[in-house]
Amino acid sequence: MEVSCVWPLIFITILRLCRVHALLPIPIISMEEKIKIDEETKVTCSLPASECRCLEVELRIITEEKLKNCVSHKGNFPNVTCTLEVTKDMHEVELSCEAHFRTKSKPQKLNIQSEPEFTDCPDKLIWIDGQENSFHCKAKGYPPPTVTCVKDSTVYTEGEKFTTHKNMSGDFNCRAANFDVVSKMVTVSVQYEPRISIIIVQPSEAIEEGENLTLSCEADAVPPPSYSWHTPTTQLIYDYDNRTIQIKDAKRIHDGYYICIAQNKLGIQMLKQKITVNEPEIISATDSNLAKESKGNGAEKMGPAFSGLFSVLLLLSFYYLF
Template sequence: MELSAVWTLITLTILRACRVNSLLPIPLIILEDRIQLNSETKVSCVLPASECRCLEVELKIVTTEKLKNCVSHKGNYSNVTCTLDVTKEMNEMELSCEAHFRTKSKPYKLNIQTEPEFTDCPDKLVWIEGQEASFHCKAKGYPPPNVTCQKDSMTYKEGETFITVKNMSGSYTCRAVNFDSVGKKVTVSVEYEPEILSIAVEPAMSVYEGANVTLTCKADGVPSPVYSWHPQVPHVILSGDNKTLQIREVTSVHDGFYICIVQNKHGIKTQQQKIVVNKDIIEAQTNPALFQKGKGEKLEVVFSNLLLLLLSSSLFYYLC
């Protein structure tokens, strides 16, 4: 088949698809009814039909005189309107409108097969316990890569949302995969409000007056919580991080409840521990009068037992 015949077939196919029966729409010139000398008049060119939407049209007003302020409108009922400064010499001047049609295909992208590459994937992520979070690791490549992040047996898709918990902290491997694959390490830190685990008392909750006692508060939280104690009483020594409170030579003033306070930017928690200062036992051991009385009572018991033993021995000898 000759080249000209091919083009003829293509043209006929386009015209048939546009439903114009081998005739393209003809543009029309529209003029104002009364045109006055030395004035400005409008000249318009309009395409009366828009049946052929597969064709792009450009309208142009053709005349020997200069037109100005031309404004075009494309789409349904395409048109162009210009202004003309009227002079006596323009009487019976001819104007026409040309419609230039052209066709074009839809745009198609040229996709070249490329290996995956991370474009936006931070090295560190900070989440808040109990809140919604996700991995934001974007990757480019063709075909578009599939991105997942994994730690142990848990795998999360890029953009997938979930509620965070403490054990999600750690190092993840994020991987972008198409016909090839690329990996990246992402460190996740889950922050949460503090929690008091225990308050240890040494030597015991009940202490003698004059002894030393130590209270140690242990708590968990991210960021690491700040410690403080209430109340502030005399003869108290705090460790550098305030976790440990030591009371030297306790007295009755130290009897009562001690509150450990821990806080970070996500919350505050408290827990109390009671200290009992035992005075009666101390007095029983240190009062000389009480001690001598007790000692005398013990000597009397020993002497009585010894006397009974001697008497029983003498009686046994006499009988024998």
Template sequence: MEVSFVWSLFFITFLRVFRVHALLPIPIVSLEDKVKINEETKVTCMLPASDCQCLEVELRIITEQKLKNCISHKGNLPNVTCTLEVTEDMHEVEISCEAHFRTKSRPQKLNIQTEPEFTDCPDKLVWIEGQENSFHCKAKGYPPPTVSCVKDSTVYMEGEKFTTFKNMSGDYNCRAVNFDVVSKTITVSVQYEPVISPIIVHPSDSVMEGDNVTLVCEADAVPPATYSWHTPSLQVQYDHDNRTIHIKDVKKAHEGFYICIAQNQHGIQMRKQKITVTEPEIVPEIDISKLSSETGNGAEKMGAAYGGLLALLLYSSFHYLF
């Protein structure tokens, strides 16, 4: 019964003291902005009218006797318990408890103003046409710098997502900006599948037997494309890179479709070109002796006809006069 009363009295006393100290204001630490290295700065501790959220309490048992194994508990009802070896001469020994209250400010970070510096910004980037990409170019500094990359007046913010096109290849000027500016150049290479231009045929896609013809295939691709052909005849000659084929002494068997195939690691494209082969015209031989004989007989017949016509004209004129 007495123990229960003592604990009740202890808690009532504690709550009263806590209520009084709960009105204690909490100091606040105030720091300057834009703190720079190697310069002085002021730290101010202010005591507002009332703010007691950071109040701490420490309980101590006060006695002239030796205490052992003291265990403290924190929380909503803090307490401390110690062990005391009781002896006969401890009669009427005084024991008291002290509560020590401490307050502390909310922590504030000391921010030192520093110029921007790139920390993760590669010199070269490889993108694939049609895919989603962004610039991952990190920089440190305080205030935290803003990073952007520019090409042809187009600005891309760091981390901004966009679809890649082949015309995005080139050099970009990337800048990190706070109260100062640093910049660097990033080279971007955009890779894409082959696109074949119309096949060039020289001299023409319609040739006569016995002539020569050349076909040239050209594809726009990054990385560069490799070439192969499907041809109607195997009797063709290839250049070292397979872009060009030559056909000498064209035969009828060379007629048909020539298919160029261009491919790289990103895709493949085909384009075809038709070649038409015509036979040369055959001119019949002419017998010159027979041609001369026929020419002479014709002249004689034409002379006789002219003679008859002249006689008719003379007769008509004579008859008119008389």
């Protein structure tokens, strides 16, 4: 029973060996067509095609004669070429080509589980409002960690493209997670051009000559803007950052448009405000006397009428009494 079981195994092994050898490519040896005595000639051993990329192959030219300057080439069409010094005694000398194969498996990587670790994640980022951006927080570990950054319940995946808005300024919690989790804070500053909301005028936009007035320009920008003004006159008082200007003892030359200019490296915006300076109302002495006379004349006109009415009332009272 044991002998009968061995023979099938031997037969299967022989079949496998034959199959392997049948699959192996056969090397080819090639030489020049016209070979002359006392000259060098090239002899090449090569494989016909790259059918066995999984095999390492070594090609050899086999002969009893002395070969020199052998050069090997690897790749899709491996070959070896040698130089042979030809003599008349070499007629009908045999040369053959041998291919020696070494098989190997495909490489496999050894994957060792490791907790996540940030490798490239800056503490601070500067973005421009309206431009396309993304978080570039790289982390290593196995399995490869997933990196996300969160602010106000909004989650951004590492590398995800989005349009930046100024309300995105602030601290983001960036997390790298696989079987473990690590996190770090990333501070984002979104820069944007100036936006002037209002020019505040105190006490009002219309004043009389001799009064005081203040204009303050309110602008929002990152980085903070610089301020300048275009005004009807230079007779003004500026504060330390030019955001506020004052008019002392207003005159007619202060009447006109005041333009606030707010500017940073990203842009510029302007807003204008009209200021009116009125002349004060002047009452002359003649007009004052006329006003007094009109009051006096009114009293005199009312005097006789009042006396007549009093007399009538007095007579009626006597009539009813007696």
